[in-house]
Amino acid sequence: MTKIDHYPEAFICPVCRAKVDRMGEGYHCSACDMIYPVLFGIPDFRIRPDRYLTLEQEREKAGKLYEFGKTATFSELLDFYYTITDDVPAELAVRYKAYINNAPRLAALTVKDLDLSPDKDVLLDVGCGAGGMLIAATGQCRAVIGVDIALRWLVICKKRLAESGIDAMLVCADAEALPFEYGKMTKIVAGDVIEHVYDPVHLLEVCEQHLMPAGQLWVSASNRYCLGPNALTRIWWIGFFPRPMRTRLLKRLRGVDSLRYINLVSPGYLKQLLGKTGLQVVRAGPRQVALVQGCDYPFQDRVLIYIYQLILKSRLLSHALMWIGPAFEIMTEKPVDRNVP
Ligand SMILES: [Zn+2]
Helix, strand or coil, X not given: CEECXXXXXXXXXXXXXXXXXXXXXXXXXXXXXXXXXXXXXXXXXXXXXXXXXXXXXXXXXXXXXXXXXXXXXXXXHHHHHHHCCCCCCXXXXXXXXXXXHHHHHHHHHHHHHHCCCCCCCEEEEECCCCCHHHHHHCCCCCEEEEEECCHHHHHHXXXXXXXXXXXXXXXXCECCECCCCCCCEEEEEXXXXXXXXCCHHHHHHHHHHHEEEEEEEEXXXXXXXXXXXXXXXXXXXXXXXXXXXXXXXXXXXXXXXXXXXXXXXXHHHHHHHHHCCCCEEEXXXXXXXXXXXXXXXXXXXXXXXXXXXXXXXXXXXXXXXXXXXXXXXXXXXCCCCCCCC
């Protein structure tokens, strides 16, 4: 099993920012008396749930997955997740599963871009989901930490890491209230997470606080103004519609407004938000893609990905693709002279 440094050693209370103490199976903050449990081997530092389930519903769902996972493979567990998740239509579940299975290959491109140092870098994956980035980054840096607000996804991620022989630190926490000391991370990746948080600017500010000076934050997101099918719904031009019309359209076509809690962002808008945080944009471009031979994307998607890869090879078209393509990525850096709070 690949062993990773468990770093940082101490957790911080996300409510009052005091150091927490180990108490039995969980953690206790003596300054504000908050108790944080460890569930299914994962510390749970959440002070609010994501926007889909309450904390109780979420822990119950994570428990179901944990029980199922005791005798199932990662792939079977992923299938099981979508059988107990009502608001993802079957057509989308197929694509989400393909995306998750393909994720380590895709993340390997980002890892290459981050130019990680095995002696120096501490990488935090905010919104790590099923762990594609953690798998790709293992062995490339000193420590790898995966954080997600969805305990259910961390249970699935833990199963996948175990199958891959990887022992990374997983922490359940709100990306906007992380349980770590400020200024300890050299790299933070936030792939496809800014769309899902409560406050996108706050997420960027928190990432900036957790970076060491000269540390880098890499962000990727779906593009609101994509001229093809929207990455989250597969519906063409949906981001251009005003909210009430979008909701009506999604309910009619999909039975549920799957964008109801999504922050729709574009490259220009994200750059504006970054401008408020002190993080400097190093480069921006269309999201890189990697297509694994034999992966389970539907035929139509494989054709689109193939065309996308061809366009990426042209410098001029590639620049245009950032503004009108399905997804984009931005690398930012914390200025060397910027203080850690
Ligand atoms: Zn506290």
